[in-house]
Amino acid sequence: MREWSMSAxxxxxxxxxxxxxxxxxxxxxxxREAGYTDVVHISEMQSLLARIYGLDPDIxxxxxxxxxxxxxxxMFQVSRAVRRPIAMFVDQSDAAxxxxxxxxxxxxxxxxxxxxxxxKPILDLCVxxxxxxxxxxxxxxxxxxxxxxxxxxxxxxxxxxKMKGLTEEEAYVLMRSTAxxxxxxIGEIAQSILTASELLK
Amino acid sequence: xxxxLRIGFIPxxxxxxxxxxxxxxxxxxxxxxxxxxxxxSWSNVRDKLNIGLFDAAHLLAPVAIASHLGLGHVKVPIAxxxxxxxxxxxxxVSPALHAALMEEIDGDRFDPMATSRxxxxxxAKRRKSGAEPLTFGMTFPFSTHNYQLRFWMAAGGVDPDxxxxxxxxxxxxxxxxxxxxxxxxFCVGAPWNSIAVDLGIGHILxxxxxxxxxxVEKVLALRQSWxxxxxxxxxxxxxxxxxxxxxxxxxxxxxxxxxxxxxxxxIGVDASVIQRTLDGRLKIAPDGTMRESxxxxxxxxxxxxxxxxxxxxxxxxxxxxxxxAPFRPExxxxxxxxxxxxxxxxxxxxxxxxxxxxxxxxxxxxxxNDVPGHLAAFKIGRWRx
Numbered sequence: 001m002r003e004w005s006m007s008a009x010x011x012x013x014x015x016x017x018x019x020x021x022x023x024x025x026x027x028x029x030x031x032r033e034a035g036y037t038d039v040v041h042i043s044e045m046q047s048l049l050a051r052i053y054g055l056d057p058d059i060x061x062x063x064x065x066x067x068x069x070x071x072x073x074x075m076f077q078v079s080r081a082v083r084r085p086i087a088m089f090v091d092q093s094d095a096a097x098x099x100x101x102x103x104x105x106x107x108x109x110x111x112x113x114x115x116x117x118x119x120k121p122i123l124d125l126c127v128x129x130x131x132x133x134x135x136x137x138x139x140x141x142x143x144x145x146x147x148x149x150x151x152x153x154x155x156x157x158x159x160x161x162k163m164k165g166l167t168e169e170e171a172y173v174l175m176r177s178t179a180x181x182x183x184x185x186i187g188e189i190a191q192s193i194l195t196a197s198e199l200l201k
Numbered sequence: 202x203x204x205x206l207r208i209g210f211i212p213x214x215x216x217x218x219x220x221x222x223x224x225x226x227x228x229x230x231x232x233x234x235x236x237x238x239x240x241x242s243w244s245n246v247r248d249k250l251n252i253g254l255f256d257a258a259h260l261l262a263p264v265a266i267a268s269h270l271g272l273g274h275v276k277v278p279i280a281x282x283x284x285x286x287x288x289x290x291x292x293x294v295s296p297a298l299h300a301a302l303m304e305e306i307d308g309d310r311f312d313p314m315a316t317s318r319x320x321x322x323x324x325a326k327r328r329k330s331g332a333e334p335l336t337f338g339m340t341f342p343f344s345t346h347n348y349q350l351r352f353w354m355a356a357g358g359v360d361p362d363x364x365x366x367x368x369x370x371x372x373x374x375x376x377x378x379x380x381x382x383x384x385x386x387f388c389v390g391a392p393w394n395s396i397a398v399d400l401g402i403g404h405i406l407x408x409x410x411x412x413x414x415x416x417v418e419k420v421l422a423l424r425q426s427w428x429x430x431x432x433x434x435x436x437x438x439x440x441x442x443x444x445x446x447x448x449x450x451x452x453x454x455x456x457x458x459x460x461x462x463x464x465x466x467x468i469g470v471d472a473s474v475i476q477r478t479l480d481g482r483l484k485i486a487p488d489g490t491m492r493e494s495x496x497x498x499x500x501x502x503x504x505x506x507x508x509x510x511x512x513x514x515x516x517x518x519x520x521x522x523x524x525x526a527p528f529r530p531e532x533x534x535x536x537x538x539x540x541x542x543x544x545x546x547x548x549x550x551x552x553x554x555x556x557x558x559x560x561x562x563x564x565x566x567x568x569x570n571d572v573p574g575h576l577a578a579f580k581i582g583r584w585r586x
Contacts, residue, residue: 067371
């Protein structure tokens with residue numbers, strides 16, 4: 001299967017239209033790993049249609065949050081002398097796929113004539129990579145939040161040490177026991193210490 | 202009365218009735234629990250309505266008709282029982298094109314025939330000097346903006362497919378594209394024309410009301426199957442929208458309306474720009490020149506909200522004129538059946554007013570009973586009898 005899809009003749013040309021370079025890289029990597037070698041990423045939305053016509057892809061993948069989806073609608077105009085693409089949402093027989101792609105936030109346009117069984121694995125891959133990107137972003141957000149919380153705790157510790165003459169360890173234990181007693185997070189207690197010290201300045 | 206409803210919209214001033222119906226509590230008074238979902242493209246709005254992720258949507262009137270006829274995309278029967286707005290678009294041109302047009306103009310600068318002929322002369326001059334053809338931005342292949350631009354320029358002798366380039370641009374990109382010379386002009390709804398003028402990079406050449414007296418713009422679109430199944434919900438939704446439209450049209454409510462629409466999760470632009478649009482009092486040139494028109498945007502005034510099947514027929518005629526659809530009498534009938542004054546009247550319990558004629562500045566008065574005869578009167582177009 002892998003060898004078959006690697007052959008130049010049968011590896012479809014895939015264009016990724018995405019302004020997020022990280023997400024596009026994740027998707028591109030996934031496609032290449034699966035043997036789809038002919039992948040082009042477009043990140044610049046100006047003259048988008050001219051670039052797509054120039055590349056003449058078999059499949060176009062675009063994120064649903066990209067306003068340029070409307071630009072792609074021009075490809076469906078009858079007078080255009082290019083290969084006619086069809087939109088992914090046209091095949092409503094596969095409701096589960098449509099739901100999965102909307103949830104993941106990805107949409108695809110496929111040149112008419114490409115067989116359904118060849119498109120399905122590509123779309124599934126796009127959906128799973130888009131989901132992987134969302135997960136990564138959530139993790140990044142969480143890490144960022146955790147870092148910020150640590151900064152707040154460190155500053156609150158400093159205030160307690162100075163005002164109450166505590167060691168670092170004692171200051172931390174005091175915040176932790178207060179948090180447990182008040183059923184709050186230690187970050188929240190630290191934030192209240194910072195707020196209070198601002199007010200009392 | 203019903204489960205929660207999800208309604209998609211694009212952040213434009215003509216989503217006003219929809220947004221005010223929800224944010225001012227008119228929908229809740231009717232027992233409706235509505236969540237508004239802001240979208241980034243008409244394709245998204247159309248697709249999410251089609252596959253049932255939205256129960257209703259703020260939609261370009263021609264997209265509703267194209268969906269119903271299966272033009273360019275999957276065929277999904279649509280019911281449009283409420284006009285969210287009439288008119289509201291404008292044609293904005295770059296300072297360079299504006300200067301070129303004013304140099305060529307022979308007549309009143311607000312007369313679309315005079316500007317269209319001036320455009321024809323500018324186009325001819327550019328061709329002679331070997332300059333690139335002018336590029337015009339519009340929002341969607343099946344859009345009022347596309348047809349209004351084409352109608353205007355063709356009247357003065359410019360063939361929109363041969364003499365200039367028309368390109369689809371998402372509204373948020375319009376202003377940047379005009380600033381960096383990617384397009385020379387565009388036709389778009391509020392607030393984008395005013396934003397270009399405020400930035401000093403555009404002149405509003407025409408309000409759409411100069412070109413067409415009354416032109417349906419956005420409709421509240423429902424899947425026909427859903428609408429048939431939930432007549433009470435539809436009636437409640439329409440009553441809420443009508444109350445919102447009436448509220449918006451009261452001049453003393455305008456500051457409050459502009460404030461509601463300006464919220465970041467709604468339209469997200471300055472309230473003063475929105476109010477100028479609603480009041481029909483627009484700055485049209487970077488030097489501060491103002492222009493007023495009571496017909497700039499109509500939300501519910503003059504029976505504007507009641508769907509008029511003749512408007513649907515006019516839009517279908519434009520699709521035929523520009524080669525997007527073949528002429529078929531049964532397709533014309535189907536297009537007209539998208540617009541549902543019957544649902545509107547049923548919700549209100551009465552029938553109101555007579556619709557204004559379309560009132561185009563060029564060509565014969567539109568007759569929905571003779572679309573081929575009407576189209577035969579226009580020299581430029583892709584359709585031939």
